[in-house]
Amino acid sequence: MKTFTVEEVKAHNRPDDCWIIVDGKVFDVTKFLNDHPGGKKVLVKVAGTDATKQFNTFHNEAIMQRSGLPLQIGIIETATNKSKQELKVQQNSSTRKQTDDVKTTASTTILSNKDTKFGDGLPYGDPTWYQGWNSPYYNESHAKLRRVIRAWVDKEIAPFCHEWSENKEIPRSVLKQAAKVGFLAAASGAGTNSKMASLLPYGLPAGISSEEFDIFHEFICVDELSRAGSGGLVWALQGGLSIALPPVMNFANEELKKRIVPECLAGDKVIALCITEPSAGSDVANLATTAKDTGDFFLLNGEKKWITQGAYADYYVVACRTGSEADGMAGISLLLVERSFEGVSARQMDCQGMWGSGTSYVVFEDVKVPKTHLIGKLNEGFKYIMHNFNHERLGIIMQASRFSRVCIEEALKYALKRKTFGQRLVDHAVLRNKLGHMIRQCEATHSWLESILFQCKTLPAETQAMTLAGPIALLKAQSTQTFEYCAREAAQIFGGLAYTRGGQGEKVERLYREVRAYAIPGGSEEIMLDLGVRQAVKKCAKL
Template sequence: MSRFTEEQNLFRQSYRKFLETEIAPNMDKWREAGIVDRSAFKKAGDLGFLMIWPEEKYGGMGDSDFRYEQIIIEETARVGCHEWFNTLHSRLVGTYFERFGTEEQKERFLPKCVSGDTILAIAMTEPGAGSDLAGMRSTAVDAGDHYVLNGSKTYISNGLNADVVIVAAKVGSASERHSMVLLIVERGMEGFERGRNLKKMGMPGQDTAELFFHDVKVPKANVLGVAGRGFYQLMEGLAEERLISAVGTSSNARRAFDLTRAYCMDRKLFGKTLADQQNTQFRMAEMDAEIDLIQVYVDHCVKALNEGRLNANMAAKAKMLASEIEWKMLDLGVQLHGGAGFMDEFPISRMFTDARINRILAGSSEVMRLIIGRDVFSNRYSSMLD
C-alpha cells in the first residue's frame, strides 16, 4: 500500500514541477550570492506550497498531516535544493505559533507566513550553548509592559532573510537554568542587529548569520507561550525537528545512491564498468538495504507523529541513524566516483560537503546516543516491537 494518498501524490507532482521550474534553475546563482532570494518563498506561498497545516482562515489548507511536509522535504532533496530552508520556515518554526501562539498572534503573523511575505527563523544557539540550551546567556528582563532583551545568537539559519525570529532567552535568576521565555522579535525593532553571513564548509546558498540584541524592547504581546516555560516549549518541538532532519537525510542518501549507481553503470575500469566489479556490487547492495530500512523506520515515525505518539527516543533513533547512513552513502559515493567525486561539477562532491552538518544540527549523533542510552536503561523502556 502506498505511503501517500492519491491527493498527496498529486501534490507531489505539482510540487516537483514547481521545484524544477522555479527553484532548481536558480540555485547556482543563489549559492554564489550566499542567500536564497526572497522571491522563492513568495512564489511557493502564492502556489500554496509554503505552509500546509494552518487553518484556511489563516491562508493554509488546514491539513496537519506531516506527510505533506515529508513530500516537500523528499522532493527538495531529490533536486538538490536543500539549501532553500523552506521546511525550517514552514514546519519547524511556524508550528510554534500553532502550539503556543494566542489567537491574536496567529492572526497577526500566520497569513503573511503562509503567503511568503514574512520569513521565519528561530534563535536558540549561542557560542557557548548549542545542544545544552540551559547554558544560554541571553536574558530577557521584565519591564512591565515589555521585556528588555540582551544577548547574541549564532549559526542562525535564515538569519538574514528572516522577518520574524523566535528568540529564546533566560528569565529569572542565574540559578534557574530552565527558566526561559520565547520572544517574537520582528525586523526593524530597535537594538536588533544582524552580523555577517557566516562562511561554511557547505551549503553556501543558505544564509546563516549571527544575531545581536542590545536592549531590544519586546512587547508582552510578542511573548510566545508562557514566560518561564520557554525551555519546555523548545523541548516539545525537538522530536519533530529531529524527524524533519531524518526525512531529509534519508532522502538525500537515496539521491546519493541513485547518482552513484548511474555513474558506476557508465564508468569503465579495466575493461568493465564499475557496476560489474564485485566490490562495487557488494558495497552498493549494503547501502541499498540500509537506506530502505531507515526509510521504513522514518515512515513509522511519521505515522507516529500524525497519531501523537512520536517521542524523544523514537525521533533520536531516526535522526541518528538517517544522518549516519547518509554520511556513509556519501562517503562511498565520492569513493566510487574516484577523482570525479572531488570535483565540484559532480553533484556528489557538493552533496558530501553540504551534508557534513547533518550529524550535528538538531542535536549531534553523540547527543542522540545519550538520549537513546538513557531510555534503554530506564524503567519506561520499550522497543518498537513491544
C-alpha cells in the same frame, strides 16, 4: 515545435552553422560555440550528428534544463511520434476514475502503483511505493501531491541549485513561488494543524484539503524538494520556518498568530528560531541571553549563533532567560522579536555548507520587546521548545534520508555509463559492494521513518512526546550517519568529479559538504544516541 529528419540535421555541420541532436531534440549551438566550457572544437566535431552519448558522458541533467533547452529549435521526427504516444498514454491515464489503484480493507487503505509507476524507474532511486510496491501509508491524494511537487522541483528548482549555491543566495522570488505552490504551508507544520486552516494564504499543495492533509503529505513535500540535492536550498525555504513558526502557531496570542502566520506562509516575511548561542548549543537550559522585565517591556540582551535564515529574517523567536540562572530550564521564555526593533543586528556566517540558507550571528543589544510579544507563559519557554523538537528532528531525518537516496541515484546513474578498464563501473564487484551497503542502509532508514510517521499520524497527541522522543532521536542519528556513509561512497564512485564543484558530481560534492549540518543541529548524533537509550532505560524502570 518544428520537426526535422536526421538527414536535415546532417546538413548543418559547420562552425558557422552548427546543429546537434541530443535525446531526440535538435539544438542550434552555433552562437554557443565560443561559450562552451570545453571549447568550441568539442561541438564542431559532432556538428550535424547525434551527440547524445557524448553529452550524457560529461553533463548532468541540470545543464540541459538551464543551458540546453534555450538552444532547442526542434525535435527529430521519430521523437515526435514517441511524444505523441506518451501523450496519449498520459491522457488515457488522466481520464481514469482513479489515478492509482486503491484497495480498501477493513483496517487500512493500500495504495498500489502497478499501473502508474512514478519517476524514471531507477532501482532505489525513489521510495519503493513509487516503483510498483504496495503501501499501507499512502492513498490517491499522496500520489497526486508527489506529481505536483516533483513537476515544480524539476522545472523551477533543481536546474538552478548549483547557481544559487555558488551565489550563496536563493532569490526571494523562489520563496514566494514555494508559498504559492503551497510548500511553505505543508513543510511548516501548518498543514497538519487544523487550527491554522483559516490562516493559509494559498492553501495546501495540489488542492488537498486541510481535513485530509497528514504527516505523509508533509513528508512527500520535503522529500521531493530534497531530491534537488541541496540542503542549503531546503533550509533557505523552510529551515527557519519549520522550527520558528510552530511556537507562534501553537502558543502565541491571537493578534500575533493572525498577523505573522499568514505573512510567513505567503513568503512575504521570513522567521527564524534563535536558541543556539556561542557557548550554549544542545545545552538549552544554560543559555545566557537575558530579557529583563522593566514593567513596560522586556529588555533583551545576548548573542545567538548558527541561526538558519537569520541573515534575512524579519522575525526572530528568541529563547532567553527571564528567571535566574539557578532556575535552569524553568527560567526560560520565548519572545517574538521583530527585525525592525532597535538594537537587532545580524551578519551572515561563512560556513562549510548550506550556502544560501542565511546562517547568521544575531545580536540583541538593549532591545525593547513589548509584553504582547511574549510567546505563551513567562518562564515556560523550555516546554515550548521541547514541544517542537520531535517535529524538527523528523524534518532533518526526512531530508537526510532523501539525500542518502540522491547519492545512490547519482552514483548508480554514473556507474551505468562510466567505463574503466573496458567495463562499466557497475560491472566491477567492488563498486557493486559499495552500492549494496548504501542501499541497505538507506532503505532501512526510510522504512523506520515511515513507521514512526504512522505513529505520529495515529497516536494520541498527548502521548506522542513520551512515546516517540527516544525512537526519533535514534533515527536522527541513524539517518545522518547513513547520509554521511552514502555521500562518502558516492564521492568514491565519482572520483575526481566529486571533488569539483559543478558538473556531473555537483550534487554529491555539495551534499558531502553539508553532512555536518545534519549530524550536529537539532541534537548531535552523540546526544541523540544517548537520549534514545536513556528514554528506553526509563521505561525499563517501570517494568
